[in-house]
Amino acid sequence: MKEITILSGKGGTGKTSITAALSSIAVEAVFCDNDVDAADLHLILQPEMREQYIFEGAWVASIDADKCDGCGICQSNCRFNAIHFLHGQYEINPYQCEGCRLCERTCPNGAITSTRSRNNEWYISDTRFGPMVHAHMGPGEENSGKLVTLIRNKARELARDKQASYILNDGPPGIGCSAIASVSGTDQVLLVIEPTLSGLHDLQRLVKLVNSFRVPMAALINKHDLNLEVTKQVEIFLENKQIPLLARIPFDDTVVMAMIEGKSVIEFAPDSTITKQLREVWRQITKEESLTYGKSFIHHN
Amino acid sequence: MVKKIVVASGKGGTGKTTVSLNLYRRFSMDGEDVVLYDCDVEEPNDALFFPEKIMIENKPVNQLIPVIDSEKCQFCRKCVTYCEFNAIVIIPSVKLAQVNSDLCHSCGACSVACPFDAIIEKPESIGQIAKYDIGFGQGLLEGRLQIGSSMQTMLIKELKNEFPEQGSLVIYDAPPGTSCPVVETVADADYVILVTEPTPFGLHDLKLTVELLDELEKPYGVVINKSGLGNHETHEFLSRKGIEILGEIPFSREYAAEYAAGNLFENVPEEFETVYQQITGKVGHHLAEL
Ligand code: SF4
Ligand code: SF4
Numbered sequence: 001m002k003e004i005t006i007l008s009g010k011g012g013t014g015k016t017s018i019t020a021a022l023s024s025i026a027v028e029a030v031f032c033d034n035d036v037d038a039a040d041l042h043l044i045l046q047p048e049m050r051e052q053y054i055f056e057g058a059w060v061a062s063i064d065a066d067k068c069d070g071c072g073i074c075q076s077n078c079r080f081n082a083i084h085f086l087h088g089q090y091e092i093n094p095y096q097c098e099g100c101r102l103c104e105r106t107c108p109n110g111a112i113t114s115t116r117s118r119n120n121e122w123y124i125s126d127t128r129f130g131p132m133v134h135a136h137m138g139p140g141e142e143n144s145g146k147l148v149t150l151i152r153n154k155a156r157e158l159a160r161d162k163q164a165s166y167i168l169n170d171g172p173p174g175i176g177c178s179a180i181a182s183v184s185g186t187d188q189v190l191l192v193i194e195p196t197l198s199g200l201h202d203l204q205r206l207v208k209l210v211n212s213f214r215v216p217m218a219a220l221i222n223k224h225d226l227n228l229e230v231t232k233q234v235e236i237f238l239e240n241k242q243i244p245l246l247a248r249i250p251f252d253d254t255v256v257m258a259m260i261e262g263k264s265v266i267e268f269a270p271d272s273t274i275t276k277q278l279r280e281v282w283r284q285i286t287k288e289e290s291l292t293y294g295k296s297f298i299h300h301n
Numbered sequence: 302m303v304k305k306i307v308v309a310s311g312k313g314g315t316g317k318t319t320v321s322l323n324l325y326r327r328f329s330m331d332g333e334d335v336v337l338y339d340c341d342v343e344e345p346n347d348a349l350f351f352p353e354k355i356m357i358e359n360k361p362v363n364q365l366i367p368v369i370d371s372e373k374c375q376f377c378r379k380c381v382t383y384c385e386f387n388a389i390v391i392i393p394s395v396k397l398a399q400v401n402s403d404l405c406h407s408c409g410a411c412s413v414a415c416p417f418d419a420i421i422e423k424p425e426s427i428g429q430i431a432k433y434d435i436g437f438g439q440g441l442l443e444g445r446l447q448i449g450s451s452m453q454t455m456l457i458k459e460l461k462n463e464f465p466e467q468g469s470l471v472i473y474d475a476p477p478g479t480s481c482p483v484v485e486t487v488a489d490a491d492y493v494i495l496v497t498e499p500t501p502f503g504l505h506d507l508k509l510t511v512e513l514l515d516e517l518e519k520p521y522g523v524v525i526n527k528s529g530l531g532n533h534e535t536h537e538f539l540s541r542k543g544i545e546i547l548g549e550i551p552f553s554r555e556y557a558a559e560y561a562a563g564n565l566f567e568n569v570p571e572e573f574e575t576v577y578q579q580i581t582g583k584v585g586h587h588l589a590e591l
Contacts, residue, residue: 009344010344010346011312011313011314011477012312012313012315013314038311038312038477038478038479038505038506038509040312040502040506043501059385077413079407079408079409095484096488098406098408098454099385100386100406100408100409101383101385101410102383102408102410105383137479139480139509139512139513140479140480140481140483140484140516141481142454142480142481173313173344173477173478174343174344174477175344175448175449176343176446176451176453180449194561196560196561196562196563197346197350197562197563198346198349201344201346201349202346205344205448209448212448226557226558226561227561227562229562230561230562251554253530256500256531259500259501260500260501
């Protein structure tokens with residue numbers, strides 16, 4: 001079984017559309033939407049939910065005004081400025097609380113209790129291409145890294161049970177803790193790059209991150225004809241890092257039209273150039289040798 | 302009082318940076334003393350669009366990481382029970398007492414917990430805050446998170462505490478998404494501008510952001526970017542909800558190419574100017590009412 005994570009550094013590069021397209025090519029695969037903060041893959045894969053669970057999020061503290069005698073010890077201990085003296089009493093702003101529970105432990109009157117947020121859910125579903133694990137985070141939640149790790153583990157279990165050949169992870173944007181949770185332990189990363197200056201800048205940071213996990217990478221440039229000069233710069237960067245470039249995909253609003261229909265571009269335009277290119281990308285990343293991509297760079301690192 | 306505007310979007314790639322920078326330019330043309338904060342500390346990109354910028358200051362931001370003195374430690378594990386983030390490893394048999402700085406949230410609970418005063422805290426870098434002179438307006442402040450650090454929220458908080466020399470209006474370019482770092486950015490805002498694109502992905506993420514802002518009770522309006530690219534469902538959603546459209550920026554392939562090359566302020570199409578003028582007018586009006 002091989003686990004492939006699709007990442008983009010910045011958002012809006014077309015990563016999810018590409019993941020959806022590859023999902024419709026992959027056989028014997030399990031899909032996992034790692035972008036738990038703004039999950040979009042389900043809009044195209046249209047999963048039919050089979051199982052639904054609650055993910056217990058961070059602790060959030062609150063003060064029982066009847067027990068509080070106003071000593072202010074909690075406020076002086078809180079490093080997140082989450083405790084405020086308002087309307088003659090101490091109050092905790094749940095959005096500022098990081099859930100460290102220090103206030104609860106140091107309150108001499110036992111006036112503070114913490115509860116875990118039950119605002120996040122995750123699901124196991126069926127799609128027309130195979131099973132899918134995905135999640136929904138409540139607004140303002142944190143711990144997305146933990147939620148990503150959880151759903152990836154579930155996807156692995158599912159893949160083992162079904163003896164699937166692939167797991168496809170639609171990664172989160174950025175290089176923060178959820179991106180880290182999405183890269184660690186995966187077999188390969190496919191980078192989806194948009195040829196803009198900011199896209200290139202984010203790519204450089206992302207490659208550094210993936211390299212630190214020693215995961216082999218391959219790349220494709222999406223909307224490459226948007227700016228051929230920046231595309232050239234991206235190509236030079238990839239070459240220097242010995243990351244194989246598998247495709248240059250043109251800007252084409254067929255992708256948006258497919259999205260509006262809730263279809264992958266492969267289903268929507270089976271004879272298009274993009275479809276042919278993505279089939280080739282899939283062939284390349286599922287080749288045995290693809291696991292040695294970039295290894296020479298990693299050794300020198 | 303300095304007024305604060307946040308430019309936010311559920312997902313990345315909707316044109317949040319373009320809108321932030323253009324609003325900064327328009328507001329300063331209108332005579333406002335405006336300061337721009339790039340709060341997308343994981344991927345700060347605003348500064349890239351000012352090749353002639355001058356960095357005035359660049360300072361490290363630290364997080365306090367506890368260090369356990371193995372001479373004093375009695376391996377009682379009290380700190381471990383206090384640490385909600387599983388950042389401490391104590392193995393008495395090999396006299397190991399260690400803090401994993403990647404997991405530590407610098408809450409200080411372990412120091413309070415330790416009965417033997419074995420824990421002291423040392424500063425460790427989580428990133429930088431830079432100030433730039435960008436040629437007009439009051440300048441740009443940017444937070445840059447160290448790769449691998451999970452302290453976005455703390456860095457954003459520190460960034461917002463950095464006041465520039467002067468200013469009457471502040472624009473925060475928010476990180477994408479709807480989680481903690483966005484909440485931190487929006488927390489003290491007077492008005493939020495949501496940037497969306499009229500596609501199913503854009504609409505889905507817009508709904509999540511709207512849900513968040515309603516919960517935070519923040520006033521907001523929407524800018525539709527790349528208008529004409531997708532479908533009409535975004536408009537229908539906004540009118541059903543009674544949410545104000547501040548402006549619609551048409552999709553232009555030529556401008557997208559300029560943006561790609563980092564030329565944000567060159568060859569801005571005439572119709573874009575009109576839209577930005579309309580947006581700053583409406584936002585200015587809302588701010589005056591506060
Ligand atoms: S609480 Fe203090 S003495 Fe006890 S294990 Fe932790 S550092 Fe050591
Ligand atoms: S400061 Fe808080 S998070 Fe860090 S090790 Fe101590 S208890 Fe854990």
